[in-house]
Amino acid sequence: MTTHEERRPDASPASxxxxxxxxxxxxxxxxxxxxxxxxxxxxxxxIAALALAPGDVVLDIGAGTGLSLPGLSEAVGPAGHIVAVEPCESMMHQARERVGVQALATPIDFLTATAADAPIAAALGRRRADAALFFFTHDALQDAAGLDRVLRALKPGARVVAAGLAWAPPWLPLSNLFVLGAAMHSVVRMDGLGCPWRELAHRMKEAEVERRWLASAYLLRGRR
Ligand SMILES: C[S@@+](CC[C@H](N)C(=O)[O-])C[C@H]1O[C@@H](n2cnc3c(N)ncnc32)[C@H](O)[C@@H]1O
Structure with missing residues (x-):
């Protein structure tokens, strides 16, 4: 049976x-x-890089409209658990609707808050998560307090995957033109695009990064 709980974060002043x-x-x-x-x-x-198994607990940080939820749900099944963290009400509204329309079988907690404010530990209860996904969440990756909160909610050795935009080397100007246009449309913090995974990788035991899309995007796989 699918359960959807809404847990309101403590109100903290928005930056x-x-x-x-x-x-x-x-x-x-x-x-x-x-x-x-x-x-x-x-x-x-x-999602495949998260190597999820049935019953796993996974965090979707900056879940947006929930585009990753069907894939995550398919991987962890009805015995698994997903915690979707997303501060924008309008995006989260669509994520909730998607879960209903597609009748996803996994219990999902929707935490309408930034990663730094979301009550992730409370949503997990006594458990800690097996994996975390940061898919195109540049601003969340620049927030040290949010990363600390997410990493604390993971088991030692938990899998972490991040993907998003990054500046390409200077000899790929068209890639950088694409990154500039896409980032101006989708991120608030333009800083950090040279190495968007830096803060996350510092907090992990291992992390390997591959470039995609003519070096305008990256995929990080790591372990806490
Ligand atoms: C480009 S969207 C990506 C959404 C989703 N991950 C996807 O794959 O489609 C970035 C999302 O990160 C959310 N976000 C921004 N700052 C955040 C933060 N500090 N913590 C968590 N999410 C954040 C935004 O509200 C937005 O929905």
Whole structure:
């Protein structure tokens, strides 16, 4: 049986970055799924890289409209558990609707908060998560407090996968033109695009990064 719980975060004052991100994704929510269609193959690769097994607990950080939820649910099954963390109400609304329409069998907690504010440990109860996904969540990856909270919620050795935009080497100007346009449309913190995974990788036992899309995107696989 699927259960969906809404846990409200403690109200903490939103930073200027959080407010800007909320405004950006409130504007984009209605057309977001169409815009992200070309990213579907990389999403499938990222979910496969999590190496999930039936019964696993997985965190989807910056879950957006829930485009990764069907793949995650298929991998962990009805005995698994997904915690979706997403601060933008409009994006989260669509994620909840997707789960209902597609009748996903996995219990899912929807935490409408940034990673730094989300009550992830409370959603997990006595358990810790087996894996975490950061799919195109550049702003969340620049937030050290959020990363600390996510990493604390993971078991030692848990799998972590991140993917997103990154500056290509300077001899690939067309790739960088693409990154500039896409980032201006989708991220608040333009800093960190040279090595978006830096803060995350520092917190992990192992991490390996491969480049995709003529070096304009990356895929990180690691372990806590
Ligand atoms: C480009 S969307 C990616 C959504 C989803 N992961 C996907 O694959 O389609 C980035 C999402 O990160 C969310 N976000 C921004 N700052 C965040 C933070 N500090 N913690 C968690 N999520 C955040 C935004 O609200 C937005 O929905």
């Amino acid at each position: 200027p970055e959080s407010r800007a991100s909320d405004a950006l994704y409130t504007r984009r929510a209605a057309i977001y799924d169409y815009e992200l269609m070309p990213v579907a193959p990389l999403r499938r690769e990222a």
